[in-house]
Amino acid sequence: MEQKGPNKPLPLLLQWPWVVAVYLLLAVLLRLWSIPFILAVAALRRKYSPHGAAEGYCLSRTRKQLRQLPLGALLVFLAVCVGVYGLYGDEERRYMQLLIALMAVGLLAVGVYVCFAALRDSLFPEKSSLAASIRSQLPYPDEAPAVGELFAMVDDDLAGDALWVGSVGIGKEWVLGDAASRIDRIRGIFTIDRIEHHHRANGGSTSTRILQLALVDDRWNPAVTDFKSPKDLQNAADCLAGRLPEARQGGEGAYHDFLALSEEQREEFLREFDARQSARLANAGPQLG
Amino acid sequence: MGRFFSDEVEKALKYIYYDMRSGRGAEGMKLLEAASSAGDGDASCLLGRCLCGPQYVWSGHHFPEDSRRASKLLHQAVQQGSALGVLVAKRSGELPDWLIRKMPFTSLKEAFEIVLQKAKEGEPFCQYMIGNAYFWWDFLSIEGVSRASFASDAEFNAYMGENIRQCEDWFWKALRGGVFFAANNLNRFYLEGDPPYVLPDPDKAKDLWKTGAELGQPIHQYNYADQLSKAGQQAEALRWYKAAAEGGQPGCWYYVGRCYETGEGTAKDLGYAVSCYEAGIKEGEVGCCNRLGALLYKGQGVRQDYARAVELLTVGYQHDTTWPLPYLGKCYYQGWGVPKDVAKAREFLEKVTWDDPEVYYLLGRIYARGEGVPEDIARGVAYLQKAGNYQLAKEELLRYKKTLFGGRWVRR
Numbered sequence: 051m052e053q054k055g056p057n058k059p060l061p062l063l064l065q066w067p068w069v070v071a072v073y074l075l076l077a078v079l080l081r082l083w084s085i086p087f088i089l090a091v092a093a094l095r096r097k098y099s100p101h102g103a104a105e106g107y108c109l110s111r112t113r114k115q116l117r118q119l120p121l122g123a124l125l126v127f128l129a130v131c132v133g134v135y136g137l138y139g140d141e142e143r144r145y146m147q148l149l150i151a152l153m154a155v156g157l158l159a160v161g162v163y164v165c166f167a168a169l170r171d172s173l174f175p176e177k178s179s180l181a182a183s184i185r186s187q188l189p190y191p192d193e194a195p196a197v198g199e200l201f202a203m204v205d206d207d208l209a210g211d212a213l214w215v216g217s218v219g220i221g222k223e224w225v226l227g228d229a230a231s232r233i234d235r236i237r238g239i240f241t242i243d244r245i246e247h248h249h250r251a252n253g254g255s256t257s258t259r260i261l262q263l264a265l266v267d268d269r270w271n272p273a274v275t276d277f278k279s280p281k282d283l284q285n286a287a288d289c290l291a292g293r294l295p296e297a298r299q300g301g302e303g304a305y306h307d308f309l310a311l312s313e314e315q316r317e318e319f320l321r322e323f324d325a326r327q328s329a330r331l332a333n334a335g336p337q338l339g
Numbered sequence: 340m341g342r343f344f345s346d347e348v349e350k351a352l353k354y355i356y357y358d359m360r361s362g363r364g365a366e367g368m369k370l371l372e373a374a375s376s377a378g379d380g381d382a383s384c385l386l387g388r389c390l391c392g393p394q395y396v397w398s399g400h401h402f403p404e405d406s407r408r409a410s411k412l413l414h415q416a417v418q419q420g421s422a423l424g425v426l427v428a429k430r431s432g433e434l435p436d437w438l439i440r441k442m443p444f445t446s447l448k449e450a451f452e453i454v455l456q457k458a459k460e461g462e463p464f465c466q467y468m469i470g471n472a473y474f475w476w477d478f479l480s481i482e483g484v485s486r487a488s489f490a491s492d493a494e495f496n497a498y499m500g501e502n503i504r505q506c507e508d509w510f511w512k513a514l515r516g517g518v519f520f521a522a523n524n525l526n527r528f529y530l531e532g533d534p535p536y537v538l539p540d541p542d543k544a545k546d547l548w549k550t551g552a553e554l555g556q557p558i559h560q561y562n563y564a565d566q567l568s569k570a571g572q573q574a575e576a577l578r579w580y581k582a583a584a585e586g587g588q589p590g591c592w593y594y595v596g597r598c599y600e601t602g603e604g605t606a607k608d609l610g611y612a613v614s615c616y617e618a619g620i621k622e623g624e625v626g627c628c629n630r631l632g633a634l635l636y637k638g639q640g641v642r643q644d645y646a647r648a649v650e651l652l653t654v655g656y657q658h659d660t661t662w663p664l665p666y667l668g669k670c671y672y673q674g675w676g677v678p679k680d681v682a683k684a685r686e687f688l689e690k691v692t693w694d695d696p697e698v699y700y701l702l703g704r705i706y707a708r709g710e711g712v713p714e715d716i717a718r719g720v721a722y723l724q725k726a727g728n729y730q731l732a733k734e735e736l737l738r739y740k741k742t743l744f745g746g747r748w749v750r751r
Contacts, residue, residue: 055558151460153510161647213734213737215737220734224418266736285737287735289733292730292733292734293730335636335697336636336637336638336643336669338669338672338673338697338700338701338731339673
């Protein structure tokens with residue numbers, strides 16, 4: 051949870067796309083020793099432009115997708131390795147080869163998609179999933195304005211006096227997480243907090259805690275954002291629940307149940323939501339800023 | 340010439356006392372002015388009384404108060420030979436010895452007898468003044484008697500009791516004739532009595548306001564409505580508040596509007612409540628300014644209009660009411676209807692003495708963010724915490740945290 055930072059100009063070398071060049075240069079020159087320097091540059095960027103305020107919250111978020119590129123490249127590399135291993139493996143065990151080939155193709159597909167999405171989001175913001183999520187919140191998505199205007203809608207709202215909880219910005223009208231949601235269209239607010247166990251080949255296992263805020267809009271589109279801190283997750287959920295007390299709330303089970311509602315059940319829920327909200331607002335005075 | 344007084348005075352009495360609902364009080368006063376200037380002592384007497392304030396004349400006439408001129412007029416009335424003027428001046432403490440010497444009557448008793456005669460013949464204001472002469476012990480000086488005139492306390496007490504009790508009958512006659520003040524004295528007479536001469540008899544006071552209300556006296560309709568409201572009979576109370584308001588009783592549109600606004604004793608009707616408050620504002624009712632200001636602020640029953648809301652609420656504030664404070668604070672803070680002025684907003688908000696989560700939220704925000712004041716996050720947080728479950732305060736609190744060591748409140 052952070053306050054919007056001071057509106058200082060961002061030094062040229064910290065601006066997109068120069069900052070990418072700076073990172074690459076540091077990585078090439080210093081190899082592993084570049085890590086503390088890259089972290090220092092990132093900290094400077096956070097100081098000068100918290101949440102990407104200087105270049106625009108939305109644009110900054112789409113460009114951050116470039117960070118997925120190394121992961122995509124790694125997956126492609128692994129796919130190639132697996133493929134090569136399969137090609138020169140035991141020819142008598144054909145079924146094993148087939149399985150390895152399938153794995154390689156799967157890994158390759160995922161890797162290519164991750165690379166594609168990272169490049170698409172960072173280099174072509176108008177095609178990004180964030181832009182798509184904003185468009186989907188508009189009354190007529192097909193007639194949505196250009197991406198600059200689209201992002202400005204969210205940025206202006208957040209620049210006003212947004213509350214930042216983790217990486218999620220909550221403005222008066224919009225919530226910006228991994229996707230954007232219009233607050234007045236949110237109908238479900240769910241927190242996902244589960245631990246996933248992964249078994250290793252050597253018999254051991256690792257655990258990952260999944261913390262997510264899932265917002266479901268009135269068209270039943272989910273927008274899921276990852277959190278690092280359970281407290282931040284709860285604070286974000288509580289804050290939105292306070293704004294929309296009529297919205298369905300709960301954990302992961304409730305989230306899946308909500309998504310699984312039939313058409314009739316959804317309509318009934320929406321009717322009830324509207325009635326309860328109207329009753330609440332009828333007695334409420336003007337909303338203070 | 341009228342039956343008891345000049346035509347002008349009789350008309351004025353009608354407009355000012357006996358038919359107050361006609362709304363012709365001002366016309367009555369003009370008649371008195373003219374007649375008084377022409378040398379009519381009774382007119383001077385009544386005119387003087389009109390200027391003595393709401394204790395002596397119905398507040399619904401909105402007559403100006405001018406005690407110096409009133410005193411002068413009462414003296415003039417006595418000198419102009421008004422018997423009524425003598426009794427009124429005596430009752431008002433405006434009959435010094437020099438004036439008694441100057442009056443064209445041989446004694447107080449002569450003046451009293453003239454008024455008594457008119458009272459007997461049915462003139463309500465005279466009946467009221469005769470009642471007063473008994474109720475307030477003026478009969479002692481009129482008759483020229485005192486305790487020393489009697490052989491024993493018992494004789495004196497009997498004399499006093501017998502005379503004081505005479506006020507009851509005269510006040511009832513005056514009340515039925517249209518002098519509403521008579522009921523006020525009767526009420527006191529029944530509730531307090533005049534020990535040791537007359538003992539209280541509170542049971543008789545029970546239906547006094549009802550009687551006055553049924554006689555069409557706006558002030559008694561208001562008193563009776565109040566009585567009913569305290570007894571929980573809201574629907575009936577509203578009926579009488581409305582009658583009193585329509586009769587011009589100051590302060591009543593406020594109650595009628597409030598009943599319709601809150602749905603007390605009737606179905607909620609915000610639109611009608613607004614029209615009641617508008618009617619009250621025309622009569623200068625501060626309560627109506629406050630309530631309508633709040634409705635304009637919320638946009639309930641009327642189109643939201645912050646500028647007019649601030650204007651009306653400011654009137655309420657200038658009359659030392661505290662109701663408008665939170666609204667004014669919010670408007671000045673937000674810049675709704677007035678230029679944004681956080682310092683002024685804080686001034687209003689800090690005067691609020693009751694628990695109001697929105698007020699605590701704004702004060703918390705002002706101090707924690709240092710808006711127009713030096714930043715004081717701890718003080719701001721204390722206000723925000725007082726706001727309890729108020730959503731915006733909860734959100735604002737998320738912007739601050741306590742340091743691990745030292746426990747100081749800082750911005751996150």
